[in-house]
Amino acid sequence: MSHSLIDRIDALLPQTQCGECSYGACRPYATAIAEKGEALTRCPPGGVKTLRALGELLQQDVTPYIDTMAATTRPPTVAVIQEDLCIGCTKCIQVCPVDAIVGAAKLMHTVISDDCTGCRLCIEPCPMDCIDLLALEDTPAEAQRKADKARQHYERRQTRLEPSTPIPTTAAEISKKDYLAAALARAAQKRSSRESNE
Numbered sequence: 253m254s255h256s257l258i259d260r261i262d263a264l265l266p267q268t269q270c271g272e273c274s275y276g277a278c279r280p281y282a283t284a285i286a287e288k289g290e291a292l293t294r295c296p297p298g299g300v301k302t303l304r305a306l307g308e309l310l311q312q313d314v315t316p317y318i319d320t321m322a323a324t325t326r327p328p329t330v331a332v333i334q335e336d337l338c339i340g341c342t343k344c345i346q347v348c349p350v351d352a353i354v355g356a357a358k359l360m361h362t363v364i365s366d367d368c369t370g371c372r373l374c375i376e377p378c379p380m381d382c383i384d385l386l387a388l389e390d391t392p393a394e395a396q397r398k399a400d401k402a403r404q405h406y407e408r409r410q411t412r413l414e415p416s417t418p419i420p421t422t423a424a425e426i427s428k429k430d431y432l433a434a435a436l437a438r439a440a441q442k443r444s445s446r447e448s449n450e
Contacts, residue, residue, distance in 0.1 A: 257286045258279075258282050258283050258286045258287075259282075260309060261282040261285050261286055261306065261309065261310075262278055262279050262282035262403070264298075264302055264305045264306055264309065265278040265281065265282060265295060265298055265302060265399075266278070266295065266297045266298045266302060266328075266369075266395070266399055267369060267398075267399040267400070267402040267403045267406070268297045268369040268370060268371045268402070269349035269350060269369060269371055269402065269406045270297060270349075270369070270370075270371035270372060270373060271371075271373070272294070272295070272296050272297065272326075273294035273295055274294065275290075275294075277349065277406065278403070278406075279403075281294065281295070285306070285310070292306040292307060292310070292312065292314060292317070293314075293317050293320065293321055296324050296325060296326040297325075297326045297328070297370070297371075299321060299322070299324075299325030299326070299327075300318055300321050300322050300325060303317060303318070303321045304318075327387055327388075328370055328387070328388040328389075328390060328395065329370035329372075329385040329386060329387055329388060330363070330365050330368045330370050330385070330386050330388055331352075331353075331363045331368050331370065331372075331374055331375075331383050331384070331385055331386075332363060332365070332383070332384050332385075332386055333353075333360075333361055333362055333363055333382055333383050334382040334383070334384065335360050335361075335362060337380045337381075337382035338355075338360045338361050338380065338382055339358070339379070339380055340355060340356065340357055340358040340359045340360060340361060341357075341378075341379060341380075342355065342356075342357050342361070343374075343377040343378060343379065344361060344374035344377060344378055344383060345361060346377070347373045347374055347377055348371075348373065348374055349369070349371060349373060349406050349409065350367055350368070350369055350371075350402050350405035350406050350409065351367070351405055351408075351409050352364045352367035352368040352369070352405070353368075353374065366398070366401075367401065367402070367405060369398070369402045370385065370388070372385065
């Protein structure tokens, strides 16, 4: 499938980057739909509206899935931190996929509400249970503006978090890494033996 189709599918997704689809974020889900024919029903935040839009784009009849999707649709929300309870543990900051939470260790955190996607990923790690979700009633235009902004923030965060050195992934790369580690360990042992004999 063409890259442009992935872009068009991704543009229809809500960009919550919540991972509820089991693909971790919106773009990987869009890729799975385009390249592997993944089901169009895996996005609760997008709900029926997104399901219909995907069906129209891909010329699939989604009518049989509308009722089920309506039952599992998750309405738009925004996270709010109860600042008097926040202990500044930074756990919410670490998991926010769009860098919508600001604060520092042992200092109060707060959510930039215009950047928050309502992904809910910050709820579980919070040891103080001090994050609430408030319902939103954005207009379609406002929801699209926020989705576009969220995509940019997510991509910027992914780029920032990319390791400077590639992580080995293939068997050949891993065995090469193990070989080098063993060689370095042998060299260190020889050096240690020489120093103890001197």
